[in-house]
Amino acid sequence: MRRSVQWLLVVVLSWLPLGAWGAKDVDLPSKTDRPVQFTISAPQAKSVAVAGSFNNWSPTANPMQGTGADGRWSASIPLQAGEHKFMYVVDGKTWLTPPVADEFVDDGFGQTNGVIVVR
Amino acid sequence: MLSIAILTLALFGISDGVATAALSEQEIAAVTKLGEAQGRSPDDMKRLIAQAQQAEARGLPSEPLLDKIREGLAKGVDSGRIEQRLSSMTSNMEKADALLKEAEIPGKGQTSPQDRGRTLGVLAEALGRGVTPDEVRSLHRSIGEGNSDAKPETLAYSAKGLAVMKEGGLPPDESKAVMSAASRHGNNAAGLLDLARELKSRGQEFRDKPSRLHDIRTAVERGERLDKLRSDPHPATPRSERFDQRLDRDQRPDQKKPDLARPEKPLKPERLEQPARPDLPARPDKPERLEQPARPDKPARPDLPARPDKPVRPDKPEHPPRIIQSH
Numbered sequence: 001m002r003r004s005v006q007w008l009l010v011v012v013l014s015w016l017p018l019g020a021w022g023a024k025d026v027d028l029p030s031k032t033d034r035p036v037q038f039t040i041s042a043p044q045a046k047s048v049a050v051a052g053s054f055n056n057w058s059p060t061a062n063p064m065q066g067t068g069a070d071g072r073w074s075a076s077i078p079l080q081a082g083e084h085k086f087m088y089v090v091d092g093k094t095w096l097t098p099p100v101a102d103e104f105v106d107d108g109f110g111q112t113n114g115v116i117v118v119r
Numbered sequence: 120m121l122s123i124a125i126l127t128l129a130l131f132g133i134s135d136g137v138a139t140a141a142l143s144e145q146e147i148a149a150v151t152k153l154g155e156a157q158g159r160s161p162d163d164m165k166r167l168i169a170q171a172q173q174a175e176a177r178g179l180p181s182e183p184l185l186d187k188i189r190e191g192l193a194k195g196v197d198s199g200r201i202e203q204r205l206s207s208m209t210s211n212m213e214k215a216d217a218l219l220k221e222a223e224i225p226g227k228g229q230t231s232p233q234d235r236g237r238t239l240g241v242l243a244e245a246l247g248r249g250v251t252p253d254e255v256r257s258l259h260r261s262i263g264e265g266n267s268d269a270k271p272e273t274l275a276y277s278a279k280g281l282a283v284m285k286e287g288g289l290p291p292d293e294s295k296a297v298m299s300a301a302s303r304h305g306n307n308a309a310g311l312l313d314l315a316r317e318l319k320s321r322g323q324e325f326r327d328k329p330s331r332l333h334d335i336r337t338a339v340e341r342g343e344r345l346d347k348l349r350s351d352p353h354p355a356t357p358r359s360e361r362f363d364q365r366l367d368r369d370q371r372p373d374q375k376k377p378d379l380a381r382p383e384k385p386l387k388p389e390r391l392e393q394p395a396r397p398d399l400p401a402r403p404d405k406p407e408r409l410e411q412p413a414r415p416d417k418p419a420r421p422d423l424p425a426r427p428d429k430p431v432r433p434d435k436p437e438h439p440p441r442i443i444q445s446h
Binding site for chain 2: 056058059095102105117
């Protein structure tokens, strides 16, 4: 059965929760026929990665690429259909709850994971 | 032929009764290595992995526990706290297992061990997110009304949808009614969760006006398409375009309407003879109209001043003659 990974999700941090790393705009997610794309605005960060249930929560498996002077970081990750929990890891040690996701759930450790639903 | 038969029997023997894929040595080694790389003691890692193995030995899915171990290690959580979290998850899975066994009819709607493990995981998550066992039982009763094909998966996802709505502060009874109505109308897991998330995102609207949620429930009970119930995108929480898609109804089970025989109408009691109406009192005469006083004459209009004469238009000048040039 063909794996149905057909979503492009643009996720951008809003300025409010990031504090020191700053962020500017919030984009509406859009759908395209490609793997899921994560985008975040963090001008002060030296590195950003996506970690979640799809990569065994590894903070190094999916590093994001800086896309320009506006401080945006982006990563395109093929995901299987289903629900995936995730967070952003800034500078290898700070775990951030995504500001935009399909859902938010308590991780049981005092933090909140974002959830993407891929169809 | 004999070897094929033995192999087949062996495969059936292995697969029967196993909830999910067993924890492999490879997975255990990978998690142990992850912990050691973070400076966790071997004893800590043994205890964490032992919890996952013990759950598996009791027929519970181990993958969610392993995933939680990886998550906790990656986030730098204390091993003791990870153990507590694993204990809580295992307890919820045991409750979910018991609830599913209550709901299952032997020999009917049996799913594969893998599907059952997944269903159990979803129900356990719902319990972990605030749904009570009694609420699950109540959902099971209301989903099962007139729906003999109700599956355990439907119950699990309805319970998860209920958890989502409760997290949004929506009233539990009304939320339960919405989920059970949506389930009875054959909506699949994706449809149930999409509906729950949509309603959760509109939580303030329903807290301000509780009757609105009741309207949604009525619409769902009428069988209206769930995608029609969505509102305009909430400015604070951008929604993806998936809500514009028609919900996939290919997975809907065949709907069989229950055979409801209409009960006989009760006989109306005979009309008793009405007592005679008393005569209405006579209308009093209208008072005579008083003579209106005469209207005074309108004052005469003053004469308007005479219009001045229009100025005379000057004569148009004559056009000069056309000069035709030839080259």
